[in-house]
Amino acid sequence: MKVSWREWLEVLITSIIKVSGYSAILFVLVIFLFLMIEGLPTLGEVSLENLFGRRWYPIEDYFGLLPLLGGSLLVTLGAILVAVPFGLGTAIYIAEVAPRWAREVLKPFVEIMAGVPSVVLGFIGILVFVPRLRVLLDLPTGLTGFTGALLLGFLSIPTIVSVAEDALDAVPRSYRDAALALGATQWQTIWRVTLPAARSGVITAVMLGLGRAIGETMAVMMVTGNAPVVPGSPLALFAPLRTMTATIAAEMGEVATGSTHYHVLFFVGIVLFLISLVVNITASAVVFRQRKRAERILS
């Protein structure tokens, strides 16, 4: 009796663990299905001409997605340009250069940085960055895509640092010893040996940082000015712009459930979802190809 009870329990626990293991797939599918059900009616309600238009003003039925798409991509690109050099630099310093005590201080601080709520960062952005950037760069206003990119960069740095640092740390000690023994300087060892060896992890770090940046909402909404302008050139980064995430956040509270505007906001959600899907697939494809090449070399 007792044994069979325990067996039962085991079967139960095993299946619970199994279900939670597969639940990630289930959640993604359910979320995707939900987005599709709420978002796809857009295609029947809004003409493609309107949807690819240059004006977003939903209370008058202008649903052009170009300004939002352009805004999101531009801010994310700017954020990556800020975060990648900074993040990789920090990761390399922590993993390769810093003495033990500095590493032990820096790592927790980077993790605390990851915990700073983005609203707080947005406040700092409004009070500190916005007025200074306007004067410094002589812009009409400091509420620009660039301000958002700086904050987003700051938000993605911890992600990039911790993933890249783990990847660099995982490179076997013998690689570095061999390089140094052959007379390479520390810089040459880092640049030519350690970093390439950790390449797949580093690319994952950048992609995760990218994902963090494109999905971020609050800080961006507070400092980019949210003007739905189609960016004409990369210089539009220094003008106000409006991202997809800020649009959803700012407008979702107001819409009547089931209205066209509501469906379009979900459609924007689908676009965001697809973008992050592409980013993730690209990242894993790169990692996969790298691994295959590494296996080929080793065999």
Added chain:
Amino acid sequence: MRIPVFMVLVILLLLLTACAPQSAAGEELPSDIRTLENKGSDTMVNLALQWAEKYQSLNPGLRISVTGGGSGTGITALANGTVDIANASRSIKSEEIEAVAARGQEPVEFVAARDAIAIIVNPNNPVDRLTMQQISDIYSGEINNWLEVGGEDRPIVTLSRETNSGTHVYFLEEVLRLGEKDNKTLFSPDTLLLPSSEGITAEVRDNPNAIGYDGLGYVTHEVKVVAVAAAPGEPYYYPSIETVNNLTYPIARDLYMYTAGQPDELEQAYLDWIMSDEGQAIVKELGFVPILSP
């Protein structure tokens, strides 16, 4: 095997959710503390909070919870049955009436206070008067340098509330389109849409290029209020309790509270109190314009 287990969980969850409204809709709540949910217009949120605080101190058995979010948010919540009273800084739209009607109730409107929208610029900006037409042209992008309205040679940065703000819709209809029904003027796409009054105040305070608008109750001394004339040649007026009440200041509006269906005893008592001298004194304190002005 896996799917049936999941299905059972889903069904259990559905059953659980079915319980919630039933217990909430029970005839008598176990405690004698009664509650009113009040939500909506961000313009009115401070006012509604003050009313609620004062009224609760007079009626210890009552709890009133006040949240903002925008006029549309409040009315949507009223239509969904999650609040008792919705605050709105614009009158209810026909599709919103339908949304409330879909639950078998008719929204009932109360004018609880009056408000004026102040046009604000940076204190260092020499411009101190504008006509409605000039403000409309500035926001639609026709005028984009302060030189054109008698100021310095600076670009104009226009600031607005987000489109879900009642103030935004009011400004679009009454200022940008000058109250003309068939006028289809839109905000220039360059207009910055800021999610809060504080955001607009902060940017106008710091940026000599900026122009913004905000409820009179939210104007601080850090920004400069501009006098407005209804048309060129007519006198310019600063917004104040007097100019709003004698209808000389052109950008003023009513602030509303809505209930779904005729208010019940509790709601009616609260609304009556708001209309009393005591309630309207709070309106005045916060820089809005009271209804029963002498």
